[in-house]
Amino acid sequence: MSKPRHFSGRLAALSSAAILAVYAVGYTVTEDAAQSAESGPAPTPTPRASADPTTSPTSTARGTSPAQTPTVTVQRATSTATPGASSGSYRDGTYVGFGTGRHGSIEATVTVEGGKITAVQISQCLTRYPCSRIGALPGQVVSRQSAQVDYVSGATDSSRSFIQAVTNALASAN
Amino acid sequence: MHSPARTEPSTGPMPASKRTRVRRSAMFMDTTVTIEVAHRDEEPAALDAIERAMRWFERVEATCSRFDPESELRGLTAQAGVPVHVSALLIEPLAFALALAEETNGAFDPTVGGRLEAAGFDRNYRTGARAGAALESTEGSYRDVEIDRAASTVTLHRRLVLDLGAVAKGFAVDLAARELASFERVAVFAGGDVLVRAPAGEPYEIGIQHPRDPDALLAVLGLSEGAVCTSGDYQRTSAAGHHIVEPGTGQAVGGVVSTTVVAPTAMLADGLSTAAFVLGVPAGLRLVEANGGEGLLVTRDLERVMTSSFGRLAL
Structure with a gap:
């Protein structure tokens, strides 16, 4: 990538997310390594009742299989969300940020062109649950020009990690 | 195979309060793994917990x-x-x-x-x-x-x-340490990798093996939480040279004879230590610093070069 990449913390985050990822698979239950890799937690989709029909993911997140269309309940974040709020102009470039929660880490890659956020990707999904659950959030960052996106019901920890990852990425763009 | 220098397990002073200390060793990954836990209460389950922690070395090695x-x-x-x-x-x-x-x-x-x-x-x-x-x-x-x-x-x-x-042993150390999360004091030693967790103010003392004098320590660190990995050129050799080779040529690397990295996880310390060994001075130190670690490199002339805050860890 020719755009600036900010690596600090990437290796540290990968190394701690790796521990969680292995524990999430549950080796203590199933001893056979090959088997337990396949018995990882499955996504549990909930009926769609979106509070914001205008949001649609504008970027494909790696780790999100197209077949797993996100069917999640989106709730408005209670306090901090200021929908549509733009944090002003950012420096052009591609920025990478990490967010870490109880269930692992998320790396977000944010592209800024002409001072605006034009693309957001979940470039690494190192969480216990598939990032397809928060597949709508990258699109919200673009439409709101802000990291203040909705929390996804049933995936609040991943949502929080994602918001933190985007916030960290944008911190380099200010 | 990354088989770093021996970091001498030397446990720090235990406070007067009653703690049960349990320590076991086993052979994995061509090195002796030692796990020690201490708990304020009677801990009959300590041995079982250490056993479970040891299993991670077995699994990682088998994989x-x-x-x-x-x-x-x-x-x-x-x-x-x-x-x-x-x-x-x-x-x-x-x-x-x-x-x-x-x-x-x-x-x-x-x-x-x-x-x-x-x-x-x-x-x-x-x-x-x-x-x-x-x-x-x-x-x-x-x-x-x-x-x-x-x-x-x-x-x-x-x-x-x-x-x-260069990373799997550190990873096994990390997985083992997490298995022991409920204990107040935990130390996992595996060859040149050490991970400790102790209450603040009661750090473990970790001795770093001198690369040329088997009876001497390069430094003694005081660490309450984190991992230390030391890589050296002196432990495992074949006719063609020692075991850390330059990826491009397969030749043994020169420049430094020992690298020590302190980082939050053992996999990170392990990987950074090996990479810094290949990169030498100053690129190796820059890599360590850029990734939130502290490092001590010893050159062939036995000159010590370290990251800006490494000295604060030394006792």
């Missing part, structure tokens, strides 16, 4: 060993060109190793296995059997390895032998 023809890692070499489904125990340390390779522009490279075999590092320490893949060529780099996390697959785009020796 990631370059010397075991039955390991998942070894199985990849036989199936070059197609995506192979692998377990989290392989894909996680491999993803880390590839990220480290990317960051060091290949100075660290987990595809160095074929060249290590060519240099004579091909014997299983348990069985003595040779475990060579008889590669047509030892060329290839980390760029020939593709991982797909969503599908949990690894694709080798050419026939090569992966070597996760």
Whole structure:
């Protein structure tokens, strides 16, 4: 990538997310390594009742299989969300940020062109649950020009990690 | 195979309060693994917990060993060109190793296995059997390895032998330490890797082996939480040189004779220490610092070079 990449913390985050990822698979239950890799937690989709029909993911997140269309309940974040709020102009470039929660880490890659956020990707999904659950959030960052996106019901920890990852990425763009 | 210098386990002073201390050792990954826990209450389950923690070394070794023809890692070499489904125990340390390779522009490279075999590092320490893949060529780099996390697959785009020796042991240390999360004081020693967790104000003392004088310590660190890894040029040698080789040439590396890295996880300390050994001074120190670690490098002239805050860890 020719755009600036900010690596600090990437290796540290990968190394701690790796521990969680292995524990999430549950080796203590199933001893056979090959088997337990396949018995990882499955996504549990909930009926769609979106509070914001205008949001649609504008970027494909790696780790999100197209077949797993996100069917999640989106709730408005209670306090901090200021929908549509733009944090002003950012420096052009591609920025990478990490967010870490109880269930692992998320790396977000944010592209800024002409001072605006034009693309957001979940470039690494190192969480216990598939990032397809928060597949709508990258699109919200673009439409709101802000990291203040909705929390996804049933995936609040991943949502929080994602918001933190985007916030960290944008911190380099200010 | 990364087989770093011995970091002497030397436990710090125990406070007067009643703590039960339990310590066990076992042989894994061609090194002695020692786990020690201490708890304020009577802890009848301590031995069981240590047993569970030890199992992680067994699992990681069975999955990631370059010397075991039955390991998942070894199985990849036989199936070059197609995506192979692998377990989290392989894909996680491999993803880390590839990220480290990317960051060091290949100075660290987990595809160095074929060249290590060519240099004579091909014997299983348990069985003595040779475990060579008889590669047509030892060329290839980390760029020939593709991982797909969503599908949990690894694709080798050419026939090569992966070597996760530089990160897998650290990863096993991290997994073992997490198994022991309920204990007040935990120390996991595995060859040159040490991970400790202790109440603030009661740090472990960790001695760093001097690279040239077996009876001397290079430094003694006081650490309450974190991992230390020391890599050296003096422990494992073959006719062709020592065991840390430059990925491009397969030749043993020069420049420094010992690197020590302190980092939050053992896998990070392990990987950074090996990469810094290859990069030498000053690039190795820059890498360590950029990734939130502290490092101490010893040059061939036995000059000590360290990151800005390393001195604060020394006792």
